Amino acid sequence: MPDRDPVERPFALVVALVALAAWVGGDFFMHEVLSEIAILSIFAMSLSLLVGQVGMVSMGHAAFFATGAYATAALTIHLQWQVLPALLAATLIAALLAALTGLFAIRTRGIFFIMITLAIGQMVHAYLFKARAFGADDGMGGIPRMDLAWIGLDSNEPEVFSASVLIIAAIVWFLLRILVRSPYGAMLLAIHHNEHRLRALGGFVAHFKLLAFVIAGTIAGLAGSLTAQHTAFVSPDLGFWTVSGEVLIMVIVGGMGSLTGAIAGAAVLTLLRHTLSDSSFWQNLGLDSGLASYWQFMMGVFFIVMVVFATDGIHGRLRRLWQSIKG
Amino acid sequence: MSAVDPVDAQAMRPPALERAPRLRVESIHHAFGSLVVSDDVSLDIAPGECHGLIGPNGAGKSTLFDIIAGEIIPLGGGVHLDGKEITGEPPDRRARLGLARSFQHNDLFAELTVRENLIVGGIVAHGIGHVAWRALARERSVCEKAEMLAMRLGLEDVLDTEVHTLSYGTRRQLEIALALEMEPKVLLLDEPTAGMSPEETVHIQERIADSPPDLALLIVEHDMDVLFGLADRVTVLDYGRVLLQGDAEEVRASDIVRQRYLGTDPVPTTPVSIPS
Structure with missing residues (x-):
């Protein structure tokens, strides 16, 4: 589609500069948070492709995230694979699972798509919760990080790992941006707006949707592999439906249909969670530090405010601001 | 030309068309529950031919369109595009084979x-x-x-x-x-001028008239001037059956059509309802 979004590029530039500044000036804790944000950004961007571009609201996207994480854990711990090939294989396994489940999921629409993806997510969670080979409800620990010795770096150092995942997040942004601006991206947008008419014109609607589902699942698997490396630990909770819900909230807060928005949403929600659950934050405000344990409640309030006053998210707000400045 | 039986109507047509039909609809039968909406409907459209489809509301025109376009799979009969059977093909595949449509709404x-x-x-x-x-x-x-x-x-x-x-x-x-x-090779137009101003109607008429010369057109239209201005042949549907089929001039001259559609009868033609 001809570019109708004047905000996306400057917005992305600002986000990139903020990330760079945070990385340069960040301490140990900041680098941990940056890694977390970068990984969740990749995860959120993958869902943003489905929700924002195609209009497929998935409530089971964590299934592919967990699959990528567990595949990385199993390959590196059980089979002693190197991390980089394990990362590639884990991403591929997530893609395979997405293709398999997508065949069924894409036949449905709206609430039924939400239900079927929810079921897929819960099935993956239920399997991981019981599977002895993968540590069942204990999960698996001791997952190594990617080996960067070949360029003289140690990815166990927080600033090296955060830089790596930030770069990967940037690459994912670029690739997805190419995709949404391509003829294929226009087809996805057309499905979003009027699937019936696109089919009547002769568009391969089912193929296009399945491909989008697989691409989104693949990238979610990549994010999962990175999170396993980051925390060195995987648990069945990674595939739980609340994780799918949280990443959906990130996409909505950031602004549906914007990749940069997904990154911003991931950043805002992660920072908010860290801040609100920190008792010193409440003490500094002169309030009872016990409020920190109510952080999920506060997040709920934030989310309600967002939905009531800014349904189009951060990106949508910026776009309106731009339009009001321009005319 | 007052054949009511479509089999007879087919027999009366010249035995061999100069060119093989682009679109052939053969003895379509369809019903929604006990309501029969298409009862043994057949028609052929040659390349370059504009075929008009008329009939009162509920005659089964839109259902026939949906059957040809693949939105509805009929209970009986067949649809052929360029001699290739497409009766069971999904709409997107038909579209890629050269069948395009515009929608009534x-x-x-x-x-x-x-x-x-x-x-x-x-x-x-x-x-x-x-x-x-x-x-x-x-x-x-x-x-x-x-x-x-x-x-x-x-x-x-x-x-x-x-x-x-x-x-x-x-x-x-x-x-x-x-x-x-x-x-497309075949274009289905469902009430192309409904709700349009007279100028817009003329504009669309011109557009349709100068479509590619070998395009086969099937057109449903309530405006009889537009329809008879464009159509080479016309099929009249009533209660899902072919009431009349033949050259536009013949159909226009027939008693049934004159009475029902062209206003020589005391009952006037109802104007086209304008969809909102």
Whole structure:
């Protein structure tokens, strides 16, 4: 589609500069948070492709995230694979699972798509919760990080790992941006707006949707592999439906249909969670530090405010601001 | 020419058409529950022929369209495109085989602009919908063709206007342009001029009249002047059955049509209801 979004590029530039500044000036804790944000950004961007571009609201996207994480854990711990090939294989396994489940999921629409993806997510969670080979409800620990010795770096150092995942997040942004601006991206947008008419014109609607589902699942698997490396630990909770819900909230807060928005949403929600659950934050405000344990409640309030006053998210707000400045 | 039995009607046609039919609809039978909506409906459309379909509301015209386009799979009978049976094919496959349609109620990408609607059509027509690694802006031919089409339709002023804000008649024009953009072999037009102003009607009539010479057209139209101005042959449907089929002039001259549609009868032709 001809570019109708004047905000996306400057917005992305600002986000990139903020990330760079945070990385340069960040301490140990900041680098941990940056890694977390970068990984969740990749995860959120993958869902943003489905929700924002195609209009497929998935409530089971964590299934592919967990699959990528567990595949990385199993390959590196059980089979002693190197991390980089394990990362590639884990991403591929997530893609395979997405293709398999997508065949069924894409036949449905709206609430039924939400239900079927929810079921897929819960099935993956239920399997991981019981599977002895993968540590069942204990999960698996001791997952190594990617080996960067070949360029003289140690990815166990927080600033090296955060830089790596930030770069990967940037690459994912670029690739997805190419995709949404391509003829294929226009087809996805057309499905979003009027699937019936696109089919009547002769568009391969089912193929296009399945491909989008697989691409989104693949990238979610990549994010999962990175999170396993980051925390060195995987648990069945990674595939739980609340994780799918949280990443959906990130996409909505950031602004549906914007990749940069997904990154911003991931950043805002992660920072908010860290801040609100920190008792010193409440003490500094002169309030009872016990409020920190109510952080999920506060997040709920934030989310309600967002939905009531800014349904189009951060990106949508910026776009309106731009339009009001321009005319 | 007052054959009521469609079998007879077929027998009365010249035994061999000069050219093989583009679209052949053969003894279609369909029912919704106990309500029979298509009862042994047959028709052939040759390349370059414009075939009109008339009949009162509820005669089964739209159902027949849906059957030909593949939205409905009939209980009996067959649909052939260029001699190839397509009765069970899904709508998107039929579209790729060269069957395009416009909808009775505008069915466009309403939140996209005119340009974007035409670009979506162009991508499908060029078969580049799977190209994910190249910017759309690089596909010059698609973008330029969209602009050219809009110009030909007189839509160049609203090129970057979102479709849902346009007038009904303008959307109707775009509806037809989108179908024609596919360069189809067979085009189904469901009430192309419904709800249009007289000027817009003339404009659309001209557009339809100068469509490619070998295009086979099937057109449902309530405006009898438009219909008989375009159609070479006409089929009259009533309660799902073919009441009459033949050359436009013959049908026009028949008693049934004169009484019911052309207003020589005390009962006037009901004006076309304008869908909102």
